[in-house]
Amino acid sequence: MTDQVISVQGIKKRYGEHLVLDGLSFHVERGSIFALLGENGAGKTTMVRILATLIKANSGSAKIGGYDTDSESVSVKKLISLTGQYAAVDELLTGEENLQMIGRLNHLDHRTVKARTVELLEQFDLSGAAKKRVSTYSGGMRRRLDIAISLFANPEVIFLDEPTTGLDPRSRKNMWELIRKLANRGVTIFLTTQYLEEADQLADKIAVMNNGKIIETGTSEQLKSIIGKEKLELTFQDQASFDEASKVIKGQINESEKVISVETEGSTESLRRLLNTLHENQIEPVAMHFRKPTLDDVFLEITGKSTKGVSSND
Numbered sequence: 001m002t003d004q005v006i007s008v009q010g011i012k013k014r015y016g017e018h019l020v021l022d023g024l025s026f027h028v029e030r031g032s033i034f035a036l037l038g039e040n041g042a043g044k045t046t047m048v049r050i051l052a053t054l055i056k057a058n059s060g061s062a063k064i065g066g067y068d069t070d071s072e073s074v075s076v077k078k079l080i081s082l083t084g085q086y087a088a089v090d091e092l093l094t095g096e097e098n099l100q101m102i103g104r105l106n107h108l109d110h111r112t113v114k115a116r117t118v119e120l121l122e123q124f125d126l127s128g129a130a131k132k133r134v135s136t137y138s139g140g141m142r143r144r145l146d147i148a149i150s151l152f153a154n155p156e157v158i159f160l161d162e163p164t165t166g167l168d169p170r171s172r173k174n175m176w177e178l179i180r181k182l183a184n185r186g187v188t189i190f191l192t193t194q195y196l197e198e199a200d201q202l203a204d205k206i207a208v209m210n211n212g213k214i215i216e217t218g219t220s221e222q223l224k225s226i227i228g229k230e231k232l233e234l235t236f237q238d239q240a241s242f243d244e245a246s247k248v249i250k251g252q253i254n255e256s257e258k259v260i261s262v263e264t265e266g267s268t269e270s271l272r273r274l275l276n277t278l279h280e281n282q283i284e285p286v287a288m289h290f291r292k293p294t295l296d297d298v299f300l301e302i303t304g305k306s307t308k309g310v311s312s313n314d
């Protein structure tokens with residue numbers, strides 16, 4: 001039996017005339033990484049705020065650890081922690097002081113606060129900067145401190161709202177590593193992101209959101225299989241060889257790039273046949289490469305939109 005730590009059924013949220021969430025339903029398994037993927041304004045933060053008991057839905061139900069986020073919010077709050085757009089970091093304090101303050105706010109005794117602070121600073125690679133004011137920290141260091149703070153009370157579920165937005169590629173990769181480590185320790189991670197690659201890299205399950213609705217759910221591989229199998233892309237040098245090739249091989253044609261994409265069915269036999277056919281007709285491609293479907297392809301397929309809003313990482 002699966003162990004669902006978050007379960008959401010038919011959530012609707014309206015701001016005035018604007019239906020921001022239009023009947024969202026999904027569940028998240030304990031210890032997994034779940035990604036809510038969507039472009040700016042899709043409603044991701046609104047969903048997180050409902051789960052974190054900060055706002056109420058108009059209808060539907062959301063439960064964490066079996067507790068209702070609306071009627072049992074005190075119990076829900078004990079299980080969760082929230083980071084990201086609500087950063088609780090005090091700029092004027094040092095990293096160490098920030099952690100100690102949170103420990104005291106959680107009514108932990110002096111010794112526990114001290115030990116846990118040292119442990120978290122070490123774990124998040126902040127020991128060297130422990131006595132420096134947060135105002136001197138880089139973006140990546142702040143995010144790490146933010147997450148360290150949110151882990152002080154050992155939550156079961158952690159919400160990471162766009163954890164890498166605005167970070168440089170290196171800090172982003174470090175953050176991914178950290179998120180994986182958290183998941184390995186058994187914490188359930190609810191991630192929102194506008195980066196396809198981030199969801200692809202991290203999530204056990206991805207829900208794609210568009211205009212307040214979840215339009216597709218699955219593992220990264222399941223979503224990619226909507227698009228089909230791996231393809232071999234053959235590029236031809238001139239129009240004549242491209243035209244000849246399009247007569248003898250079956251595939252998806254890209255006229256302007258002079259590229260034909262062929263599904264290879266994953267077998268070397270079909271590949272050999274394809275190359276033989278070209279060879280017998282004295283057609284030689286100038287370039288060949290395999291291309292796996294990406295989440296970009298999936299997004300385009302299911303929303304009919306280009307990935308201008310939802311973007312691949314740089």
Ligand SMILES: Nc1ncnc2c1ncn2[C@@H]1O[C@H](COP(=O)(O)OP(=O)(O)OP(=O)(O)O)[C@@H](O)[C@H]1O
Binds near residue numbers: 046
């Ligand atoms: N308090 C509010 N009052 C009115 N409209 C709101 C409020 N909060 C959010 N919205 C609207 O709801 C929509 C969804 O916002 P939300 O922040 O949930 O999107 P998002 O997917 O998290 O995007 P972003 O990455 O920009 O935060 C937006 O059109 C936003 O303007």
